[in-house]
Amino acid sequence: MSKDHLKQTFSGMINAISEDPSMAKASMLATVELAEGVKCLANVRDFLLTIDEPAEMGGKNEGMNPVELVLAAMGACQEIGYAFASAVMGIPLKKVKCSLEGNMDLRGLLALDESIPAGYTDISYETTIESDADDETLKKLAAFVEKHCPVLDTIKRPVPVKGKIIARRKGKKTIISE
Numbered sequence: 571m572s573k574d575h576l577k578q579t580f581s582g583m584i585n586a587i588s589e590d591p592s593m594a595k596a597s598m599l600a601t602v603e604l605a606e607g608v609k610c611l612a613n614v615r616d617f618l619l620t621i622d623e624p625a626e627m628g629g630k631n632e633g634m635n636p637v638e639l640v641l642a643a644m645g646a647c648q649e650i651g652y653a654f655a656s657a658v659m660g661i662p663l664k665k666v667k668c669s670l671e672g673n674m675d676l677r678g679l680l681a682l683d684e685s686i687p688a689g690y691t692d693i694s695y696e697t698t699i700e701s702d703a704d705d706e707t708l709k710k711l712a713a714f715v716e717k718h719c720p721v722l723d724t725i726k727r728p729v730p731v732k733g734k735i736i737a738r739r740k741g742k743k744t745i746i747s748e
Contacts, residue, residue: 576657584658609633637690640725641670647721648697655714661707665700693725 623629645668678686
């Protein structure tokens, strides 16, 4: 996809939403189902994604595990942000690569110590940008992406999450947790 196409696409969205802010609301949907063992199948739009654990975590290593997906989502979101912002800002961009690392203490996941979180204790990343633009221009680009990356924003800020657990037995559904 060319920079011109990206610029036209995003500029069109910016203009349309500026004229009618009600167009800004968006919902993303995913359905995930346990397939076998710890392997899950996720449906998002027209895509099927296999999510699994490595053998040492009881899986068959047929896909990324959920916490790896978080890192991949953050890296991809950063890179897409650079593609979008550089196209709109007219900044030449040759390549973007984001390397991420998340650290966990498995005692939290395994319920061995309730004071330890089950998820990442920290995430670090390094984004490498190849461009002929000067440092000041790239600093502005990076600041824009850092501020407007949806996945980074979601990870950094508390986001309300609500859910319910439904038990299904003999055709009857019971809400067991909300």
